[in-house]
Amino acid sequence: MRVKLKIGEEEKQFIERVSELSGQDVYKCYQCGRCSAGCPFAFEMDLLPNQIIRMVQMGLQDEVIHSKTLYLCASCFTCQSRCPKGIDLARLMEAIRLLIEPKGKDQFGPNDVPTKLANELPQQVLVAVYRKFSK
Ligand code: SF4
Ligand code: SF4
Incomplete structure (x- = not known):
C-alpha cells in the first residue's frame, strides 16, 4: 500500500526556508545513508544526519527543530565528502539552527x-x- 504524504503550506515554507538558507537542494537526497555511516558523532545523535534531511523533505519541522543532532554536528564535512549528491549537511543543520534561534x-x-x-x-x-x- 502506498502512503500519500500531504504537505501543507507551513511545511512547504519550512522546506523552502531551509533550502534557501542552506543553499542545498534537499530533494537530491535519496537516503543512501552514507552520511550517517561516516559521521563521527552519530552515536550521540537522536536523529541521524540522513534522518534529518528526510524529515526536512517531509516538512516535519517540529521533529527536526527539537533534535539535539543540530547542536552535535561538528561541521566536519565528512558527510559531504561521502555524499554521492554532494549535499552539505553541516550547512543544512546550520540553516535550521538559524531558523529556530530567536x-x-x-x-x-x-x-x-x-x-x-x-x-x-x-x-x-x-x-x-x-x-x-x-x-
Ligand atoms: S549521503 Fe547524501 S544522498 Fe545519501 S543519505 Fe546522506 S545526504 Fe542523502
Ligand atoms: S558535518 Fe556534522 S553531520 Fe556531517 S559528518 Fe560531520 S558531524 Fe556528522
Missing part, C-alpha cells in the same frame, strides 16, 4: 568562557562555537 539571542558569548580556558583553546575552536551558538 534573532539577537546569543546562547553563548565571550563572557561564558573562563579566561584560563580562552587562553588555552585554539582560536578556531572559539570561533566555531561562537558561530554555532550566537547570532
Whole structure:
C-alpha cells in the first residue's frame, strides 16, 4: 500500500526556508545513508544526519527543530565528502539552527568562557562555537 504524504503550506515554507538558507537542494537526497555511516558523532545523535534531511523533505519541522543532532554536528564535512549528491549537511543543520534561534539571542558569548580556558583553546575552536551558538 502506498502512503500519500500531504504537505501543507507551513511545511512547504519550512522546506523552502531551509533550502534557501542552506543553499542545498534537499530533494537530491535519496537516503543512501552514507552520511550517517561516516559521521563521527552519530552515536550521540537522536536523529541521524540522513534522518534529518528526510524529515526536512517531509516538512516535519517540529521533529527536526527539537533534535539535539543540530547542536552535535561538528561541521566536519565528512558527510559531504561521502555524499554521492554532494549535499552539505553541516550547512543544512546550520540553516535550521538559524531558523529556530530567536534573532539577537546569543546562547553563548565571550563572557561564558573562563579566561584560563580562552587562553588555552585554539582560536578556531572559539570561533566555531561562537558561530554555532550566537547570532
Ligand atoms: S549521503 Fe547524501 S544522498 Fe545519501 S543519505 Fe546522506 S545526504 Fe542523502
Ligand atoms: S558535518 Fe556534522 S553531520 Fe556531517 S559528518 Fe560531520 S558531524 Fe556528522
